[in-house]
Amino acid sequence: MIIIFGSKTMYKNLGTVGSYYCERCHNTSEWQFMQHRTWFTLFFIPVFPISGKHEYLQCPICSQAYKVPEGK
Ligand SMILES: [Zn+2]
Numbered sequence: 001m002i003i004i005f006g007s008k009t010m011y012k013n014l015g016t017v018g019s020y021y022c023e024r025c026h027n028t029s030e031w032q033f034m035q036h037r038t039w040f041t042l043f044f045i046p047v048f049p050i051s052g053k054h055e056y057l058q059c060p061i062c063s064q065a066y067k068v069p070e071g072k
Pocket residue numbers: 022023024025026027059060061062063064
């Protein structure tokens with residue numbers, strides 16, 4: 001029997017947070033609130049998370065990501 005395991009990073013789009021100005025592409029657009037977490041997988045099924053949640057805001061135009069400050 002072969003056991004197939006690995007890891008998978010799951011991305012979740014938690015919706016828009018409002019219009020912000022991006023310093024990278026100089027556009028004002030609807031930023032996305034994103035979350036990603038790496039999971040241990042067994043036969044391609046996520047079993048348990050092996051990393052903490054990473055939350056960040058992302059510019060939809062240039063994909064620049066800004067970390068959400070801790071403790072909010
Ligand atoms: Zn941008």
